[in-house]
Structure formats: structure tokens, C-alpha cells
Amino acid sequence: MPEPAIREAVELDVRSASPFPDRDLVWGYSAPRNQAKSGRAVEVVITSRKHVDHYLESQRFRLLASSGAEPEVWVIAGAGLPIVLAGWGEARRARKSVVNRRVAYALVFTAVCLAAAIALSPSLQLRARSLEAIAAYEMLQRDTSAAVAEREVFTRSLEPLNALREALAERVEPLQVMAALTKALPDDTYLQGLQIQGLAVTINGLTSDSATLIQTLASVPGFKEVKAPQAATRMAGANAENFRLEIVLDPALFSIMRDPGSPASASSGAPDVAPGSAASSDAASPASAASAPAEPASQQPAPRKSRFTTGG
Known part of the structure; x- marks a missing residue:
């Protein structure tokens, strides 16, 4: 049986077998899980609330001196397990357990977040650097846009010059x-x-x-x-x-x-x-040759033959 069903069955049995009125009835039970498969043994405690209050009142000074808070009432069962009787200091312990559990969950969540941050920090740093680089590149583009436009205009103006240079490179003197x-x-x-x-x-x-x-x-x-x-x-x-x-x-x-x-x-x-020059000298007329002053044969240089004539 599940735990809620076991509790309902025990409560029904306790109320039917209790010698105390319902307002004075205090009970608790223990159902260990290490029992045979044929069933689970349930150990039940039944007592009177007045009796427990009278005992706590007699031990108040000792209990307050040792703990300083309202005590809990436990009954040690035959298997050595404590059975808690509801109605005294167990609520404070339950609240403290809830607080401790929440603190533990918060610490676990914080540890997970820190581990995730440590794992993601290199990627985040790279992303931040990439974003900075992109921003710097965009700023550089904005700053150099005028120079780039002038360079494009200059490059386009050089195209006709390059074409002319290529055409003239094929021409010789x-x-x-x-x-x-x-x-x-x-x-x-x-x-x-x-x-x-x-x-x-x-x-x-x-x-x-x-x-x-x-x-x-x-x-x-x-x-x-x-x-x-x-x-x-x-x-x-x-x-x-x-x-x-x-x-x-x-x-x-x-x-x-x-x-x-x-x-x-x-x-x-x-x-x-x-x-x-050689061709023009070969084509000179006899009249111009006769009009030139005669020089001694030893002083006249031998004319060089032109490579562009057919004469001997």
C-alpha cells in the first residue's frame, strides 16, 4: 500500500481502538520498509495529550535549560526507530527542514550557474571579442568610406590610362x-x-x-x-x-x-x-658636290655605307 493509504488505515484502526476521546487522542506509527513481501508490520503508539502535557510541564525547566525551545515528543519503537507525536515542536523542525532544503536547492542552483558560467566564459569572451572586432571594422569602414570612394574613382580613371599604356607598349620607335x-x-x-x-x-x-x-x-x-x-x-x-x-x-x-x-x-x-644621313649623302647632286670646297683626299673621311640602300 502507498504511504497515504497506510496512514488512513492506521488512523481508522487507532480511532476505533483508542480509549481516549478524540480531542485528547495523540497517536503515531512506524512502518519500516524492510519487511517481507507478504505485508508490512506497522507499530502504533496511542497516548493521552493531557498525560504528555503533564509530563512536559514537570520537565519544563530541564528542557528549556537544555534546548531553549519547545521540545518534540518522540517514542522509540521496538525496531529502534523514533515515532513522532504530532502537536509539539515538530512543526518548528519541519519549517527549519523546509528552509534548509530551500537553501540547499539555492546553493546547488548557484553551483550549477557558476559551473555553467565557467564553461561558457571562453565562448563569451570570444563572442565579446568578435563583437568588438565587428564594431571596430564597421567604424573603420565609416571612417575610410570617403577614401575608399576616392580610390575607386582614381582606379576607374586609371583604366583608360592602362589601356593606352598597353597599346603603346606594343609600339616601338x-x-x-x-x-x-x-x-x-x-x-x-x-x-x-x-x-x-x-x-x-x-x-x-x-x-x-x-x-x-x-x-x-x-x-x-x-x-x-x-x-x-x-x-x-x-x-x-x-x-x-x-x-x-x-x-x-x-x-x-x-x-x-x-x-x-x-x-x-x-x-x-x-x-x-x-x-x-647616309642616304641623303648618297642622293646629293653632282652640282652640290662640285660647289663644296675641295679637301685633300687624306683629310676626307670614308663615307659609311647605308644599310638601307642597294648601292655598292
Whole structure:
């Protein structure tokens, strides 16, 4: 039987067997759980309230001196368990037990909260740091928004310049190319055609040895690639070969957008003779030659052959 049912059964039995009036009746019981499965033995105490009050009154001075509060009335049963008689100091103990239980629950709850706080403190610190970082980043964005907008405008303004730079990087200075060819071509080589398209140069003319010419041009600084798109031909009875060569120029040396102060640009040097000077001297009229004052043959410098003419 459950505990409430046992109490009701005991109360019914006590009231039917009690020799005391109901107002004077005091009772209590003990029902240990370590009994056989066939049943539980219940030990019941029945007494008179007047008798208990008379005894407590006779022992009041001793009881008050020892505890200072209203005592409880217990009866030690045969199994050694106390049976509490209701109506005296057990209410104070019950209230104190409730208070102690609540304090214990509060302490347990506090301990659980502290443990949870200790477990969550690293995560909370990381979250606080992340929130601070986000706030600092947003503040930095607000502070630098004007600079970022100006940078975007500046970047957009550089796009046409970059496009122009890329276009000019594919263009070369023709005079510099002609000066480099004038230096590199041997005396027995003459150019009949020169075509420049971006960084690609195509030349054709006459030379005594086209293979040697290719090797000579390949060793010129700034000529990245020298190749013959077709084989050189020699006419019957002629002592020169017709050649056609394609040259890829280095933009660091020949591009219009090269850095003038770079070592590669400085090493290219200036042409010794302007490409048009030799041609103009060869095209001079006999009248102008006759009008010039005659100089001794020993003092006249030998004219250098132009690499861009077909004359001997």
C-alpha cells in the first residue's frame, strides 16, 4: 500500500481502538520498509495529550535549560526507530527542514550557474571579442568610406590610362630600330625593305651569308627572336642571297613606354649615324658636290655605307 493509504488505515484502526476521546487522542506509527513481501508490520503508539502535557510541564525547566525551545515528543519503537507525536515542536523542525532544503536547492542552483558560467566564459569572451572586432571594422569602414570612394574613382580613371599604356607598349620607335640594325648589319648586307608592326619587324634584302646574318642579329640586345620564314635564294651568277627575316623586339629596349632611365634603355645607346644621313649623302647632286670646297683626299673621311640602300 502507498504511504497515504497506510496512514488512513492506521488512523481508522487507532480511532476505533483508542480509549481516549478524540480531542485528547495523540497517536503515531512506524512502518519500516524492510519487511517481507507478504505485508508490512506497522507499530502504533496511542497516548493521552493531557498525560504528555503533564509530563512536559514537570520537565519544563530541564528542557528549556537544555534546548531553549519547545521540545518534540518522540517514542522509540521496538525496531529502534523514533515515532513522532504530532502537536509539539515538530512543526518548528519541519519549517527549519523546509528552509534548509530551500537553501540547499539555492546553493546547488548557484553551483550549477557558476559551473555553467565557467564553461561558457571562453565562448563569451570570444563572442565579446568578435563583437568588438565587428564594431571596430564597421567604424573603420565609416571612417575610410570617403577614401575608399576616392580610390575607386582614381582606379576607374586609371583604366583608360592602362589601356593606352598597353597599346603603346606594343609600339616601338622606328628610328631606334633602324639605328640598331645599322649597327648590327655587316658591310656586305643591304636592306631593301623594312616593315614594323607592333613589336614584330620584317626585313628583306641582300647579303653574302644569310645564316651568319641570322646569328649576328640574334646576338643583338633587344632582338628576342630572329627567324627566317622562308629560305634564302641566290640568283644564278649573283654573289648575294635574297633573304627575308622576322625579328621580335624586346619592349624593355624598343617600346615607346620603356623607362628612359632603365639600364636596358641606356645600354642600347644612340645611333652612330642617323639612318637618313647616309642616304641623303648618297642622293646629293653632282652640282652640290662640285660647289663644296675641295679637301685633300687624306683629310676626307670614308663615307659609311647605308644599310638601307642597294648601292655598292
